[in-house]
Amino acid sequence: xxxxxxxxxxxxxVQDLGRPGYFHLGIPIGGAMxxxxxxxxxxxxxxxxxxxxxxxxxxxxxxxxxxxxxIAVTGADMPIKIDGDQQPSWTALEVKAxxxxxxxxxxxxxxICIAVAGGIDVPVxxxxxxxxxxxxxxxxxxxxxxxxxxxxxGTTTRGKAGRSVPVALRRxxxxxxxxxxxxxxxxxxxVKESHRYFxxxxxxxxPEADRMGYRFRGGRPLEFVEREQPFGAGSxxxxxxxxxxxxxxxxxxxxxxxxxxxxxxxxxxxxxxxxTVVSADMDLIGQLQPNTPTRFVQVGMxxxxxxxxxxxxxxxxxxDSLG
Amino acid sequence: xxxxxxxxGDEHLFVECDEAMSLEAFFKSLSMTNAVRNSRIKGVTxxxxxxxxxxxxxxxxxxxxxxxxxxxxxxxxxxxxxEPVIRTRIIEIPVFYRDPWTHETLMRFRERHQDPTGSxxxxxxxxxxxxxxxAFVAAHSGSPWFVSMVGFVAGLPFMYQMVDRARxxxxxxxxxxxxxxxxxxxxxxxxxxxxxxxxxxxxxxMFGITPMPIFDPEQKTSYLRDFMVFFRPGDIVKFKPIxxxxxxxxxxxxxxxxxxxxxxxVTFDLRAFQQDMNSYNAKLQEAxxxx
Numbered sequence: 088x089x090x091x092x093x094x095x096x097x098x099x100x101v102q103d104l105g106r107p108g109y110f111h112l113g114i115p116i117g118g119a120m121x122x123x124x125x126x127x128x129x130x131x132x133x134x135x136x137x138x139x140x141x142x143x144x145x146x147x148x149x150x151x152x153x154x155x156x157x158i159a160v161t162g163a164d165m166p167i168k169i170d171g172d173q174q175p176s177w178t179a180l181e182v183k184a185x186x187x188x189x190x191x192x193x194x195x196x197x198x199i200c201i202a203v204a205g206g207i208d209v210p211v212x213x214x215x216x217x218x219x220x221x222x223x224x225x226x227x228x229x230x231x232x233x234x235x236x237x238x239x240x241g242t243t244t245r246g247k248a249g250r251s252v253p254v255a256l257r258r259x260x261x262x263x264x265x266x267x268x269x270x271x272x273x274x275x276x277x278v279k280e281s282h283r284y285f286x287x288x289x290x291x292x293x294p295e296a297d298r299m300g301y302r303f304r305g306g307r308p309l310e311f312v313e314r315e316q317p318f319g320a321g322s323x324x325x326x327x328x329x330x331x332x333x334x335x336x337x338x339x340x341x342x343x344x345x346x347x348x349x350x351x352x353x354x355x356x357x358x359x360x361x362x363t364v365v366s367a368d369m370d371l372i373g374q375l376q377p378n379t380p381t382r383f384v385q386v387g388m389x390x391x392x393x394x395x396x397x398x399x400x401x402x403x404x405x406x407d408s409l410g
Numbered sequence: 411x412x413x414x415x416x417x418x419g420d421e422h423l424f425v426e427c428d429e430a431m432s433l434e435a436f437f438k439s440l441s442m443t444n445a446v447r448n449s450r451i452k453g454v455t456x457x458x459x460x461x462x463x464x465x466x467x468x469x470x471x472x473x474x475x476x477x478x479x480x481x482x483x484x485x486x487x488x489x490x491x492x493e494p495v496i497r498t499r500i501i502e503i504p505v506f507y508r509d510p511w512t513h514e515t516l517m518r519f520r521e522r523h524q525d526p527t528g529s530x531x532x533x534x535x536x537x538x539x540x541x542x543x544x545a546f547v548a549a550h551s552g553s554p555w556f557v558s559m560v561g562f563v564a565g566l567p568f569m570y571q572m573v574d575r576a577r578x579x580x581x582x583x584x585x586x587x588x589x590x591x592x593x594x595x596x597x598x599x600x601x602x603x604x605x606x607x608x609x610x611x612x613x614x615x616m617f618g619i620t621p622m623p624i625f626d627p628e629q630k631t632s633y634l635r636d637f638m639v640f641f642r643p644g645d646i647v648k649f650k651p652i653x654x655x656x657x658x659x660x661x662x663x664x665x666x667x668x669x670x671x672x673x674x675x676v677t678f679d680l681r682a683f684q685q686d687m688n689s690y691n692a693k694l695q696e697a698x699x700x701x
Contacts, residue, residue, distance in 0.1 A: 319431030333418025354561035363419030
């Protein structure tokens, strides 16, 4: 035993950078919703960037350590306490054997990432330690943590306490949040006015928002170009012959509530998609709370690739700052 | 059949082989995804075939999206010439139609259904112009199904009925998807049947349940020790109606590690199948029973 879960929070799972290679069988890539926070947390404690961490959403866990450890918490703003004393976020922190790590109320963002030097050493399943809860695969026994679980740790000697990611490099969410979207996929199924509404309207994150997908409400319903439905698609104009769903793609069942598919996405299905959130903005989605006002911003491929380069540079700045 | 190409953000190329479902569209998708795999284009990270479309996930830091598009388009004409013949397998799947577990679930979600007064099977029989549930079960289990996609959740097969279009069973999905579906439910939406591999959300009509595991992350099931997912695109499935006693016996056999599904290797030739579906299907089923 190394870390005992006293209280699991709302849903705390083991996550790393995911499990590519099995999406054609319906097993999603999974991994941290906010990969930038995961990488930063690992760098702070001296782990490889992709080591397995704990991801907690909305409510942090309570963890008892029975060994000295080095930890870091990144991502959402949530007060960090060691034996009740508040600690800085985005900083490598020492925890002594016998101490308890706990959290206060969430203040901004949605998900924290807790890295421990050595990484959470659960067994590797299909190349990853990420939890795919629906498939009972990977992570800690294929499920979110529960009180009484004992988490194994790997070994490391590289980290040192006190290092911190500069405040300027801790990403802030805009208000309203902005998600850049490349139109495509079944975009042609919508009438021209709906193309405009989709990007003009302000949306809000709906309560149904999890690792599989984020649902949005508040914009005008989308209308479809009339057609006779193709064989096998189903009768609703938002239905298509079941096809693959890209990560970040936005399906709109019935034309009403857009759903962005995220790390634990279903791999395919029978709803049309308007386009896809660019790869650079996927991490942001994982930090959106329900009711967050959100705008979809139309971009072309060149802008999507530029955003990807910017994000890579930003990550490199974090690496450089921790030298 | 003209391919339609679109990008899914900066990491996915999406290719729709046809708007409508057909085995021709499936075979085009299959031959193109095979060709993409064989061509080993650098930067490709995932190749996902679907019923009448497919997607390729790629790393735009390794290959520019425009180059990816050009490479895949170049493959299209070669794939068009591929013979639609595959080596595959036929599998018999026992199904307990009208089981108490899917019935309990469909009653729980009745307010999301087109016909709140009946069952999913009664509704499916009626919208397909069939004379009651028995006739529907006979139509569902009377001919084989072609696995045209694996996905949605881990290892779930989408299956396309191997009969002429006029006889294909079609049902709408639930008006609003359920939040619960028993594991191993036999579902149907649009023209596709499926087997739910895990418990969870679902929008397909529910007809019955199979005792046969098709996804086992612990790989304890005898026939899933090599890999945790049972189905592959191109598999052929024949449903066999069973009653409660057979269902319970099969579950026991699964738990004891004794359950062995009936599986035979077969060749499937799309053109021969299309020339005479009934006798082709009869031949496939003979293979299954070792005649």
